[in-house]
Every structure is written in structure tokens, then in C-alpha cells.
Amino acid sequence: MGHSGVHSVVVGGGIGGMSMALLLAAAGRRVTLLEACPKIGGFMQRFRRGGVPFDTGFHFTGGFENVLAQMLQVLGIDDMVKEAPFRSRIFFGESGRRLELPGGGVDALADYLASEFPEKRDAVYGYYKCEKAVVEHTPMFDLRDRDLAEKLMLNEYDLMTLDEFFDRLGVAGELRAALGSAVMCHGTPPCESSVTNHCRVSFGLGNHIARVERGGDAFIDGFRREAEKLGIEVRTGVRIAKCPEVVGRRECRRAVLSDGSELEFDDAFLAIHPKAILELLPPEAVNAFFRRRVGEMEDSCGFFTVSGVIDPAAEAVPELTSYLSTPDLNRILLPGGGGTGTGMVIAEERDAAGKPVRTFTAFGSVWPEATARWSEKRDAAYFEYKERYAQKIYDEVYRVYPGLRGRIDWRATSSLLTCRDYAPPTGCAYGVRQKLGCSRIFGRLPVRNFYAIGQSALIPGMLGTMMASFLMFRQVAGEAAYWKLIEARLR
Structure with missing residues (x-):
């Protein structure tokens, strides 16, 4: 499909990053998804022993009766993700x-x-x-x-x-x-x-409460199919090594990747652990208060x-x-x-x-x-x-x-x-603890064209992580783009 000219990079290929990439691409943006691990999916991935599939981290969910069903429709993967009975x-x-x-x-x-x-x-x-x-x-x-x-x-x-x-x-x-x-x-x-x-x-x-037929594989396969339709570039085994310069209104539009290549973009959405976000941001853009916020998590x-x-x-x-x-x-x-x-x-x-x-x-x-x-x-x-x-x-x-x-x-x-x-860098199940009185890292970051999403942002778990991506898309793309997508895809 044609692109608007805006190039967005999504860092992190778990459910939050996959959801954000599909939303941005569906709105007409050119999208590159970077995943440091060899495969996309994060804890949505499964492994096999003797030909039998097992979950790594995603075992069950809520929301099939309301918001999950809606999000799957908008992402175009509701035909892939089917509910299985559970108690x-x-x-x-x-x-x-x-x-x-x-x-x-x-x-x-x-x-x-x-x-x-x-x-x-x-x-x-x-x-x-x-x-x-x-x-x-x-x-x-x-x-x-x-x-x-x-x-x-x-x-x-x-x-x-x-x-x-x-x-x-x-x-x-x-x-x-x-x-x-x-x-x-x-x-x-x-x-x-x-x-x-x-x-x-x-x-x-x-x-x-429900399980999903084929577990996280259903989401990952659905993403791959829609990503191909939308022209999303998926790069695995690579991460942002450094952002060499902050320009203008404290923005960064170029990054050096771990494989030595460079990537130019208009904005970046970071679906990774807050401590990984801190390591990625240019040091000159981060003040002591932000470092302390992340350090206290x-x-x-x-x-x-x-x-x-x-x-x-x-x-x-x-x-x-x-x-x-x-x-x-x-x-x-x-x-x-x-x-x-x-x-x-x-x-x-x-x-x-x-x-x-x-x-x-x-x-x-x-x-x-x-x-x-x-x-x-x-x-x-x-x-x-x-x-x-x-x-x-x-x-x-x-x-x-x-x-x-x-x-x-x-x-x-x-x-x-x-x-x-x-799920580097720590392997924790739900990101950082959402402690009362401790501010979360969600939305615009000290580098003004960088945005934090992911499971540490708002609500942990698969459902909450997807919701954070939808909310961030609505805020960044704007109400007109959001409602255009909702009205076109939500039945």
C-alpha cells in the first residue's frame, strides 16, 4: 500500500510492538519493526518438545467479550485468534x-x-x-x-x-x-x-477468562500476514546501538543499529523495558530526574x-x-x-x-x-x-x-x-511493578519524537499492553486518523 511519507520505527517485537506497528501502517505510515531477539513475539512465542507446543509466557486472557475482540478486528487478525473454553x-x-x-x-x-x-x-x-x-x-x-x-x-x-x-x-x-x-x-x-x-x-x-487456540502463535501468524500486506519491514536480531545526535526540538531522527547500519525515521515507539529505554536514549537528552524515575522502578x-x-x-x-x-x-x-x-x-x-x-x-x-x-x-x-x-x-x-x-x-x-x-533485559513476567505513587514511563520521552509503550506503560499483561498501543496511536496519530481506522474496521 502507499505510504504517507512518515517513517515510524517500532522497537520491540512483543505484542505491544506488533500492535503498534500494525496500527501505524494501517494509517498509511511506513513502518520498520526492530526486534533484538532472533524471532518476534516476546512472551507470545511458543516452543515445541516432541512436536507438542508449549507456551512461554502467554497462557490465557480476558476481554474476548469486549475490547480484545474489538482490537483484533481493527488489527485485521480476528479470523486468526479464536477463543478456546477455559475455567x-x-x-x-x-x-x-x-x-x-x-x-x-x-x-x-x-x-x-x-x-x-x-x-x-x-x-x-x-x-x-x-x-x-x-x-x-x-x-x-x-x-x-x-x-x-x-x-x-x-x-x-x-x-x-x-x-x-x-x-x-x-x-x-x-x-x-x-x-x-x-x-x-x-x-x-x-x-x-x-x-x-x-x-x-x-x-x-x-x-x-479464556485461552486462545494455538496460543501466542495465532497472534504472531496474524501479525506476519498483515505486516506483509501493509509493507512493514521486520528486522530481527538487531537493536538500536546508539542515537548519535539530538537536533532541533530535542529530537533524534537517525540511529546506528547493532549490525552497523543506519536508520533514518520521523518518530520511534519503544515497546521495551524502561531500563532498556534509558540505555537507548542519548545521554545528553536525559536529565537526572528521569534517570532517578527509572532507577527507582x-x-x-x-x-x-x-x-x-x-x-x-x-x-x-x-x-x-x-x-x-x-x-x-x-x-x-x-x-x-x-x-x-x-x-x-x-x-x-x-x-x-x-x-x-x-x-x-x-x-x-x-x-x-x-x-x-x-x-x-x-x-x-x-x-x-x-x-x-x-x-x-x-x-x-x-x-x-x-x-x-x-x-x-x-x-x-x-x-x-x-x-x-x-524478554530481555530481565525476563520479569509483567515489566516493572505498577506501584502507587511511582510515575510510569508512558508516552512522550525526553527525546520528543520517542514514545514509550509496552507492558510497563499502563496495564501489564497481553490485553493491557495492546490497549497501551491503541491509546498511544490515538494520541500520536490524532483523533481524525484514529476514528477513520475505527470506522473502517470495527464492525
């Missing part, structure tokens, strides 16, 4: 109690938890009333939303931690953990997360993952079980807290021959300190660590699923260092 449960490690969370939306979820904790019935309904109000006042949960400015204004839930809100409701113990369990899907503990940050993620998963947890294939004769259905070693979620999501949270996902897949298989993936929260000494060299002690930690997760799995003992063929393990290979 959710919670298992409390200390008591052995199980909560079988219902489908049917947050109202059904509220009714269920009110019946499980009848003495706190009013508190349960109060929490979900808040959750729905937060989503109603969140920009871009409906791409046709025209009240953007009003919804960007702060409200009381932006200024209150989740712990403070739970204290106000008077909830504790396992109910507190159940209402807050989605912290495991955004990585910021209740003592640090705003109510708003948590509810945006929690609502999407509680209202309609702390990563979310990473995951240690085990992956296997379930015996065809065993009983198992597609579902997520959130194993919480303690109901104190802060102990799970703060470094050194001593608690662990492990997501356990049973999925239906097809192997390389097209034969149906069921996979089991369990991913437990870990911190960089556990593998720091092997950051540069993975020796025999590292592989001993992997064996020990894998056994810990196996023990958790068999406690939750005793009928699967001896019925899972474990095929792969991965540490935080493995995750770093997919």
Missing part, C-alpha cells in the same frame, strides 16, 4: 481449600464468593461494585469511547492501595486472597498496587516453568488453578517474602502430526536473586538448581491434582534466565 480455580496451600470459580461474568463470581464467605457477603458485593465502576471509567475499554479526557482524570481508587481498600471492606485471610488473586496476573502486590490497577486486570479475567516477579504432556487416559479439562502457598499475597509478590504462587494450566493442543494432546504447564513465582550467580554462565550448579525447583513445583502439582501423579510426561523446565532469552 478458573484457586487452591490454598495452607488449608487445602479449593474455590471453583464460576463462569458467567463477575456477577456470578460475586454470588459464588458471597455464598462461600456468607459472613462477608456485603464486602464481596462492595468489592465487585468497585471493580465494575473502575472499568466503566477506564479509557479504551471500548474503542468507540469518545470520553477519553474525562476518563483520564484521577479518582479515589487511583490514590488507594488494594490493601487499604481491603482493610476498608474488612476482608482478610482467604477471602482477601480470592478477591486479590489477579495480582498474580499483573505482578504488583496489594500493598503497592492501586485499586484501579488491580481492578482493570481482575475484571477482565473474572468476567470472561522495581521489576515484577518472573516465573520458573515446568511443561509436560498428560496421559490420554487421565481425567483433565482445560483450566487454570492458582496455587497460593499463603493467603498473604504480599509475601508471594515481594522479594524475600517467602511465599509462592504457582499457576497451573491444562490446555488442549495438537502435536506436529495433528493429533490432539493435553498439556500441563505450571509456572511458579521467582526472583532474580535465585539465579543471579548464573547470569553469565550456566554451570552444573545451575542445572542442579533447576532440578530442585522443578521438583518443588511437581510436588505442588500433585497436591492439587493427585490423580495426575505418574500421568504427566514432563518435557521441559525453564528458569528466569530462560525467560530473559525471550
Whole structure:
């Protein structure tokens, strides 16, 4: 297709970068996507063992009933990304109690938890009333939303931690953990997360959790198809090595790449970790305040993952079980807290021959300190660590699923260092923690034609990262270009 003459470069080929590249190209821009890793996709990528596909980081999502379906239509990949049935449960490690969370939306979820904790019935309904109000006042949960400015204004839930809100409701113990369990899907503990940050993620998963047929491959294949149609240049194994000069109104329009080539452009969108953004910006353009902002940011947890294939004769259905070693979620999501949270996902897949298989993936929260000494060299002690930690997760799995003992063929393990290979520079699962009182890096950067997007920008996870790209596109391309695209593509 023809281009407007504006050349945009997108740095980072995860879901945020892929979404941004498609939006800019669909609006008529010439787009170059740079990905430092050998393949695009980030945590959307999958790997295979014995012909069976396994997820690296993207396991499930919310939003198929609203904004995700809209975004897929606008990106032109809704025919590629199909929902697969899924359900959710919670298992409390200390008591052995199980909560079988219902489908049917947050109202059904509220009714269920009110019946499980009848003495706190009013508190349960109060929490979900808040959750729905937060989503109603969140920009871009409906791409046709025209009240953007009003919804960007702060409200009381932006200024209150989740712990403070739970204290106000008077909830504790396992109910507190159940209402807050989605912290495991955004990585910021209740003592640090705003109510708003948590509810945006929690609502999407509680209202309609789902898997995607073919997992992240569906998104990546859809992107590749549309990128070819739109003439997007995709370059992998290359990054911006330096921006040699800042000109005019503190802008940079030329970069030297790691392969020695040069790239000229009009603007750049950085879908990478804030610390990688800081390293990329010309030093003369960055003041001490910005450096301090980035330096104060702390990563979310990473995951240690085990992956296997379930015996065809065993009983198992597609579902997520959130194993919480303690109901104190802060102990799970703060470094050194001593608690662990492990997501356990049973999925239906097809192997390389097209034969149906069921996979089991369990991913437990870990911190960089556990593998720091092997950051540069993975020796025999590292592989001993992997064996020990894998056994810990196996023990958790068999406690939750005793009928699967001896019925899972474990095929792969991965540490935080493995995750770093997919999502440099740290391998953390959800970017930086979205701590109340700490400003995020989103939008225009000290180099004025550079913009920050990605999962550390607004809302972590696949859905929130895509939403950040749509919001940034709307702000940079302008209302006219945004609505032209929405009206042309959104059914």
C-alpha cells in the first residue's frame, strides 16, 4: 500500500510492538519493526518438545467479550485468534481449600464468593461494585469511547492501595486472597498496587477468562500476514546501538543499529523495558530526574516453568488453578517474602502430526536473586538448581491434582534466565511493578519524537499492553486518523 511519507520505527517485537506497528501502517505510515531477539513475539512465542507446543509466557486472557475482540478486528487478525473454553480455580496451600470459580461474568463470581464467605457477603458485593465502576471509567475499554479526557482524570481508587481498600471492606485471610488473586496476573502486590490497577486486570479475567487456540502463535501468524500486506519491514536480531545526535526540538531522527547500519525515521515507539529505554536514549537528552524515575522502578516477579504432556487416559479439562502457598499475597509478590504462587494450566493442543494432546504447564513465582550467580554462565550448579525447583513445583502439582501423579510426561523446565532469552533485559513476567505513587514511563520521552509503550506503560499483561498501543496511536496519530481506522474496521 502507499505510504504517507512518515517513517515510524517500532522497537520491540512483543505484542505491544506488533500492535503498534500494525496500527501505524494501517494509517498509511511506513513502518520498520526492530526486534533484538532472533524471532518476534516476546512472551507470545511458543516452543515445541516432541512436536507438542508449549507456551512461554502467554497462557490465557480476558476481554474476548469486549475490547480484545474489538482490537483484533481493527488489527485485521480476528479470523486468526479464536477463543478456546477455559475455567478458573484457586487452591490454598495452607488449608487445602479449593474455590471453583464460576463462569458467567463477575456477577456470578460475586454470588459464588458471597455464598462461600456468607459472613462477608456485603464486602464481596462492595468489592465487585468497585471493580465494575473502575472499568466503566477506564479509557479504551471500548474503542468507540469518545470520553477519553474525562476518563483520564484521577479518582479515589487511583490514590488507594488494594490493601487499604481491603482493610476498608474488612476482608482478610482467604477471602482477601480470592478477591486479590489477579495480582498474580499483573505482578504488583496489594500493598503497592492501586485499586484501579488491580481492578482493570481482575475484571477482565473474572468476567470472561479464556485461552486462545494455538496460543501466542495465532497472534504472531496474524501479525506476519498483515505486516506483509501493509509493507512493514521486520528486522530481527538487531537493536538500536546508539542515537548519535539530538537536533532541533530535542529530537533524534537517525540511529546506528547493532549490525552497523543506519536508520533514518520521523518518530520511534519503544515497546521495551524502561531500563532498556534509558540505555537507548542519548545521554545528553536525559536529565537526572528521569534517570532517578527509572532507577527507582522495581521489576515484577518472573516465573520458573515446568511443561509436560498428560496421559490420554487421565481425567483433565482445560483450566487454570492458582496455587497460593499463603493467603498473604504480599509475601508471594515481594522479594524475600517467602511465599509462592504457582499457576497451573491444562490446555488442549495438537502435536506436529495433528493429533490432539493435553498439556500441563505450571509456572511458579521467582526472583532474580535465585539465579543471579548464573547470569553469565550456566554451570552444573545451575542445572542442579533447576532440578530442585522443578521438583518443588511437581510436588505442588500433585497436591492439587493427585490423580495426575505418574500421568504427566514432563518435557521441559525453564528458569528466569530462560525467560530473559525471550524478554530481555530481565525476563520479569509483567515489566516493572505498577506501584502507587511511582510515575510510569508512558508516552512522550525526553527525546520528543520517542514514545514509550509496552507492558510497563499502563496495564501489564497481553490485553493491557495492546490497549497501551491503541491509546498511544490515538494520541500520536490524532483523533481524525484514529476514528477513520475505527470506522473502517470495527464492525
